[in-house]
Amino acid sequence: MEKVPEKIRVKRVPKRGIYDKETIYKILDKEFICHVGFVYHDSPVVIPTLYGRKNNDLYLHGSMASRMMKSLKEGIDISISVTRVNGLVLARSAFHHSANYESVVLFGKAYLVEGDEAKNEALKYISDHIIEGRWEEIRQPNAKELKATMVLKIPIEQASAKVRTGGPVDDKPDYELNIWAGVVPFNRVIEAPIPDEKLSGGILVPDSIKNYEELYK
């Protein structure tokens, strides 16, 4: 096995650490909100934002006036974390309580995506990542909107995933206790789409949403 760089090596419960790109991409593709960490005026700042993944790059977008975007585009160090929680792990002892989760922590630097065509393509990556097929259904960005939007590409330099699954693991003597133990699983569901109150009559729910609903079935 290759030596894992210190920066991304999972220190706590190392057996939960995963470094292959396929697993990392799979987790990144399940979510669309990431938490971006950067240093601003010598202090750490963590901000949630939407993202898209395409190949080994994450894409972020935001207003040209965004403090975060303006900071990131200077090529400073960035850490990004994506987390999905799948359940509470309830053990017999307080000490062995845990959560089932899948998370990715990655490090990189941002590059400004420049030029209308490249920006538009990157925005499509984000849109496809969040809800595939939507991009083709909507009015795409005009020159003014592209100008107001900053798009950043973050090649994933270093990344690790951490995954916990399964039931609780208690200390041997605790199995004798008269205490319920197991997992309370979480799931994310989508509810019926709520049409905009200004929606003109006769416009049906589009394929992008129908396909999205299928993913959640």
Next chain:
Amino acid sequence: MEKVPEKIRVKRVPKRGIYDKETIYKILDKEFICHVGFVYHDSPVVIPTLYGRKNNDLYLHGSMASRMMKSLKEGIDISISVTRVNGLVLARSAFHHSANYESVVLFGKAYLVEGDEAKNEALKYISDHIIEGRWEEIRQPNAKELKATMVLKIPIEQASAKVRTGGPVDDKPDYELNIWAGVVPFNRVIEAPIPDEKLSGGILVPDSIKNYEELYK
């Protein structure tokens, strides 16, 4: 209205910024995973972890050997973000696509909780925050487990919340387009508890889980 300190003032879409503690606590109390940002060897690091809130303090716990915990206990600057996503906001134009969400970004420093009694109490705060009533049902930490566990208290020095609700807002001419617009709402549900395969027969699902299920109904 009081002047909001620069560090926590919501810059993008300032009307979405909320600074009253009740709203901030309410959002913090809906979730139990936060993303902690700190600076390690001059680089930002973002790590997901469980938390509990009690009064104006967040509590984190982890192994005495955890790199994050060891860094935080030195009293360095910390930023913590908690985010819940409630839906995708699908507009007629790409530009006005958004998400409905509630998030908190806060800043503070950590203090080591010391002494078995204080540690135990703080661990109960975390447990109560995640699933109320569970603490009373389980085998509580012994001296060895307390010794292996680091508990940190983070007084919330500065915090802001950002909330988006409701449907899409499109540019006036786009309302004429033959494009579906609205919201796809998300919900988190819990599924039937999965008993540990080593659970002795006759141990029923406890009140803490029954009450937890009620919260999700």
